[in-house]
Amino acid sequence: MSSLDRPDDFEARRAPLKSMTDEALHARFWELVERIVAPLIEEARTHTSPAIERAVLLRMGFSSIECKQLVDRMQQRGLLGHGAGRLVLELAKSKGMSIRDAGEALLRGEHSGEHWQALDTIIAGDTGEQP
Amino acid sequence: MKLDPDKKLDIEEVLKDLDQYRPRRRGWSWRRKIADQAVGPFTYKDSSAALKNSVPLPAAEYFDNIDPQCDYVITTEISSGRFEDDLRRMRMAAWHGADHIMVIRTTGQSHIDGLIEGTPEGIGGVPITRKQVRATRKALDAIEDEVGRPINFHSYVSGVAGPEIAVLFAEEGVNGAHQDPQYNVLYRDINMHRSLVDAAESKRIMADAGILQLDGAHNANATAKEAWKVTPELLVQHAINTAYSRAAGLPAELIALSTVPPTAPPAPKLRLDLPYAVALRDLFAGYKFRAQQNTRYMETDTLETTVTHVLDTLISRLTATDIQSTITPDEGRNIPWHYNNIAGVNSTRQTLMGIDGIDEQLELRQDGPLQAQAREIKERAVLFLEEILESGGYYAAVEAGQFVDSGYYPERHGDGIVRDPAGGDGADTVVPRQPGYGAPVCSHFGDNSYAHGNGKPCDDYGGCSLCDHGKIQYIDELDTGDNVARRLQTPLEERARGLLRPEVEKHGDSIVCVTLFVPDSPHSAEQAALEMARHMNLKNPEVISRRVMHPAEGSLFEIKGLLDVAIDKAFLPQPAAVALAAEAEIEAWVRPRDIHIVAATVGEDEHSVGLHEILDIKHGGIEKYGFHCHDLGTSVAIDRLVDRAVELNADAILISTIVTHADVHKQHMQRLDERVRARGLRDRLVLVAGGTRVTDALARECGMDAGFGHGTSGHEVASFLMRSLRDRPGQ
Numbered sequence: 050m051s052s053l054d055r056p057d058d059f060e061a062r063r064a065p066l067k068s069m070t071d072e073a074l075h076a077r078f079w080e081l082v083e084r085i086v087a088p089l090i091e092e093a094r095t096h097t098s099p100a101i102e103r104a105v106l107l108r109m110g111f112s113s114i115e116c117k118q119l120v121d122r123m124q125q126r127g128l129l130g131h132g133a134g135r136l137v138l139e140l141a142k143s144k145g146m147s148i149r150d151a152g153e154a155l156l157r158g159e160h161s162g163e164h165w166q167a168l169d170t171i172i173a174g175d176t177g178e179q180p
Numbered sequence: 181m182k183l184d185p186d187k188k189l190d191i192e193e194v195l196k197d198l199d200q201y202r203p204r205r206r207g208w209s210w211r212r213k214i215a216d217q218a219v220g221p222f223t224y225k226d227s228s229a230a231l232k233n234s235v236p237l238p239a240a241e242y243f244d245n246i247d248p249q250c251d252y253v254i255t256t257e258i259s260s261g262r263f264e265d266d267l268r269r270m271r272m273a274a275w276h277g278a279d280h281i282m283v284i285r286t287t288g289q290s291h292i293d294g295l296i297e298g299t300p301e302g303i304g305g306v307p308i309t310r311k312q313v314r315a316t317r318k319a320l321d322a323i324e325d326e327v328g329r330p331i332n333f334h335s336y337v338s339g340v341a342g343p344e345i346a347v348l349f350a351e352e353g354v355n356g357a358h359q360d361p362q363y364n365v366l367y368r369d370i371n372m373h374r375s376l377v378d379a380a381e382s383k384r385i386m387a388d389a390g391i392l393q394l395d396g397a398h399n400a401n402a403t404a405k406e407a408w409k410v411t412p413e414l415l416v417q418h419a420i421n422t423a424y425s426r427a428a429g430l431p432a433e434l435i436a437l438s439t440v441p442p443t444a445p446p447a448p449k450l451r452l453d454l455p456y457a458v459a460l461r462d463l464f465a466g467y468k469f470r471a472q473q474n475t476r477y478m479e480t481d482t483l484e485t486t487v488t489h490v491l492d493t494l495i496s497r498l499t500a501t502d503i504q505s506t507i508t509p510d511e512g513r514n515i516p517w518h519y520n521n522i523a524g525v526n527s528t529r530q531t532l533m534g535i536d537g538i539d540e541q542l543e544l545r546q547d548g549p550l551q552a553q554a555r556e557i558k559e560r561a562v563l564f565l566e567e568i569l570e571s572g573g574y575y576a577a578v579e580a581g582q583f584v585d586s587g588y589y590p591e592r593h594g595d596g597i598v599r600d601p602a603g604g605d606g607a608d609t610v611v612p613r614q615p616g617y618g619a620p621v622c623s624h625f626g627d628n629s630y631a632h633g634n635g636k637p638c639d640d641y642g643g644c645s646l647c648d649h650g651k652i653q654y655i656d657e658l659d660t661g662d663n664v665a666r667r668l669q670t671p672l673e674e675r676a677r678g679l680l681r682p683e684v685e686k687h688g689d690s691i692v693c694v695t696l697f698v699p700d701s702p703h704s705a706e707q708a709a710l711e712m713a714r715h716m717n718l719k720n721p722e723v724i725s726r727r728v729m730h731p732a733e734g735s736l737f738e739i740k741g742l743l744d745v746a747i748d749k750a751f752l753p754q755p756a757a758v759a760l761a762a763e764a765e766i767e768a769w770v771r772p773r774d775i776h777i778v779a780a781t782v783g784e785d786e787h788s789v790g791l792h793e794i795l796d797i798k799h800g801g802i803e804k805y806g807f808h809c810h811d812l813g814t815s816v817a818i819d820r821l822v823d824r825a826v827e828l829n830a831d832a833i834l835i836s837t838i839v840t841h842a843d844v845h846k847q848h849m850q851r852l853d854e855r856v857r858a859r860g861l862r863d864r865l866v867l868v869a870g871g872t873r874v875t876d877a878l879a880r881e882c883g884m885d886a887g888f889g890h891g892t893s894g895h896e897v898a899s900f901l902m903r904s905l906r907d908r909p910g911q
Contacts, residue, residue, distance in 0.1 A: 079423070085568050085569060093380035130613055135617065
C-alpha cells in the first residue's frame with residue numbers, strides 16, 4: 050500500500066491545462082508518454098533476459114527443452130550478455146560444425162569441457178582480453 | 181481436412197500428422213465492410229459478407245432466414261481446460277458469427293519460465309503449447325472453410341516466457357495476442373525490468389508476424405473498486421503500451437486498445453462510460469479498438485448481464501470499434517459454459533444488426549457535458565503522466581503506488597498496487613548486452629551484431645525458423661498420463677457406442693441446469709429447491725443463481741447438478757426423413773390434377789393450430805401447391821372424415837392429434853386405418869397423421885402412411901403427398 054492519500058485537487062492542478070486547445074492537450078499527452086517510455090525502450094535495446102535468449106535459440110532450431118537447458122547453463126556461467134544464439138553460432142563456425150551439432154555438444158559437455166571452454170575464447174575476442 | 185456440416189469434428193483427424201502441419205496464412209483478418217448491402221428484404225449500412233454456413237438469429241425465421249453479418253470482428257473467449265473440447269465450441273461459435281477465438285491460458289502459465297509442451301489439461305484455460313496451438317489452428321482452418329470466413333486465433337504473450345511464446349505464435353500462424361508488460365507488473369508481480377525488456381522482443385516478433393496486439397488496460401477496470409474512477413489511468417496505461425509498442429516496431433494497424441465501458445446499471449452507464457470512450461478515441465485516433473464488455477459489475481443473473489452487454493455494444497457503435505468482444509452471460513457464476521459463448525455472440529450480433537445504420541440517425545453531441553467530461557478525463561490523464569515523470573519515471577511511479585489507486589486521479593486513496601522494481605518473479609534476470617552481443621535470428625529487437633545492412637541476421641546458417649519452417653522442433657507429448665489421447669479414450673468409446681450425455685463444458689461432464697420457482701421465503705425456498713433437484717436425480721445440486729421475486733411469495737433458482745445418464749441413440753425414435761421436393765416440381769404435378777385432401781383435428785381436441793400451419797396458404801401450408809384442402813374442424817369423428825373423403829373423391833386424409841391423453845392418439849390412427857380398410861379404400865387413400873406426440877415410426881405402426889411431429893413444415897407434407905400419389909400404381 051502506498052501511504053499517499055490526497056483529496057481531489059483537480060481544479061487547482063488543471064489550471065495550466067485549462068486554456069490549452071484539444072490539439073495542444075493531445076500533443077502534451079503524447080510528449081509526456083514518449084518521455085516516460087524512452088528510458089524503458091533504451092533499457093530493452095541494451096539488455097537481454099533468459100526468455101529472450103531462449104527465444105533466439107528457438108528460432109535457430111532448438112527445441113524448447115534444449116533452449117531451456119542451454120540458457121540455464123549459460124546463465125550460471127554468466128554468458129547470457131553475450132547472446133546465447135551468437136555463442137552457439139560462433140562455436141559452430143570455429144569448430145566447423147552445424148549449429149545443431151554445436152548446441153548438442155554444449156548440452157552434452159561438462160562446463161570444463163572443450164566446447165564450453167571454446168565459448169570463453171569467443172567472448173574474449175570482444176574485449177581483446179585473453180581467456 | 182474438410183468438415184461436413186452433418187458430422188462431428190473428427191478430433192482424431194485433427195491430431196493426425198500434426199508434425200507435418202503448417203499454417204496456411206499469417207496475420208490478422210478484418211471483415212470488409214460492404215456499404216448498402218441488400219440482404220433479404222433489407223439494405224444494411226454496417227454489414228460484411230455473408231457466411232456459407234451459419235445459424236441465423238431465431239427471429240430470422242420471419243425474414244426468409246437471413247443472416248446478415250456485421251462489419252466488426254466478433255470475439256468469443258474460450259477456456260474449458262481441454263482444447264479438444266474447445267474445438268467443438270469454436271465450431272459452434274463460428275456458425276453463430278464469431279471470427280476471433282480468444283483462448284484463455286491455464287492458471288499460472290504466466291509464472292512458468294519456458295514453454296510447456298504436449299497437451300496437459302488446464303484449469304480455467306488450456307496450457308498454451310505448440311501441439312495445442314497447432315491442433316487448434318488446423319481445426320480452425322477447417323472451420324473457416326466450413327463457414328466461409330477467416331477466423332482469427334488469439335492467445336496471450338505474457339508472463340516470464342513472453343518472447344518464446346511470441347516465436348511460437350509467429351511460427352504457428354496465431355493471428356492475435358495480448359501483450360502488455362504493465363499487466364505482468366501490476367497483476368502477476370513479474371519483475372518490471374524483465375517484463376519491459378522481454379516485451380520489446382515479443383512485440384518485435386509479433387510485428388513481423390502480423391499478429392494483432394491487444395493491450396491489457398481493461399484489467400484495471402476489472403480490478404478497480406470503483407471502475408469509473410480509473411478512467412484517467414486507463415488512458416495512461418493504453419498510452420504507455422502503445423508508445424512502447426511503436427518504439428519496438430509495431431505499426432499502428434497492429435495495435436488494438438482493449439477498452440471496456442467501466443460501469444453497469446443501475447449506475448447511469450452511458451453518462452459515465454461515453455465520455456471515457458470519446459476521450460480514448462480522440463487521443464488514439466489511427467489505432468484499432470477492441471471493445472470488451474463489462475465484467476466488473478456482473479452477478480449471476482444472465483439476463484441482467486446481457487442487458488449490460490447490449491449497452492456496451494451500443495457504446496461501441498456510437499464511438500466506433502474494430503473488434504467487439506463478447507463476454508459470456510454466465511461468467512459471473514462459473515467458467516463459461518459453451519452454450520453461453522453462443523449466447524454472448526448472439527446478443528451482440530443481434531444488437532449490432534438492430535442498430536445498423538444508427539450513424540445516419542444519431543450523433544453524439546459536440547456541445548454540453550459529454551465533451552466537457554471527455555476533456556476532463558484527458559486533463560486528469562495528463563496530470564497522471566506528469567506525476568509519473570516527477571516521481572522519477574515509470575518504475576518509481578509503480579513503486580510509489582500510483583497505479584490502480586481507487587481515487588479519481590489526481591485524488592489518491594493510498595491503496596494502489598505497489599511493486600518493487602528489484603522484486604517480483606524473474607528479478608535479477610535481466611543482464612546488459614556485452615560488446616559483440618548478437619542474436620543471429622530475424623525479428624530480434626535491439627543491439628545485435630548480426631543486424632547489418634545487407635542480408636538477414638540468419639543467413640550464416642541457412643535461415644531461422646521464421647524463414648525456414650523446417651527448423652521448428654515439434655515435440656508431441658512429454659507426459660504419458662496427462663494428454664489428449666488419454667482424455668479421449670472414454671469420449672471416443674462412448675461416441676462409437678452411440679451414447680449421449682448432457683454437457684455444458686467438456687465431453688461427458690453430465691452437467692444440467694434446471695430453473696425452479698419455489699413459493700416461499702428465500703431460505704426455505706432455496707432448501708426446497710435443492711431437495712427438488714435431488715428428487716430429479718441430480719447429483720451434487722448447487723444453486724448458481726437466486727433471485728427474490730418477493731420476500732414472502734417466493735424466489736427463482738437456477739440449479740446445476742449432474743445427470744449421470746448415458747442415452748443410447750439406437751433406441752431413440754427416428755425422425756420422419758422426408759426429402760424435400762422442389763416447390764415448383766410439387767406444384768407442377770399437383771395443380772393440374774385436382775387433388776382433394778380431407779383434414780381434421782380428431783378426438784376431444786379443440787386445438788387446431790398445428791393443422792392450420794400444415795394446410796393454410798397463409799402459413800406456408802400445402803394449399804399453396806394446389807391441393808384442395810377441406811378442413812372439417814376440431815373434434816371430428818373418424819367416420820365423418822371417411823364419409824367426406826368418399827363424397828369428395830379425396831386422395832388423402834390428414835389427421836391432427838395435438839393434445840393426447842394416454843394413448844388416445846394411437847387409437848385414433850388405428851381407427852382411421854381400420855375404417856378406411858373396412859370400406860375397401862385403403863389403396864386409394866393416403867393416410868397421414870400429425871401432432872406433437874406423433875413420430876413417423878409410431879404412425880406407421882398404427883397403420884398410417886406417414887407421421888409428422890412437432891416442427892413439420894407444409895413443404896415436407898406436400899413433398900410426401902406428391903410422391904405418394906405420383907408413385908401409386910396407375911399414375
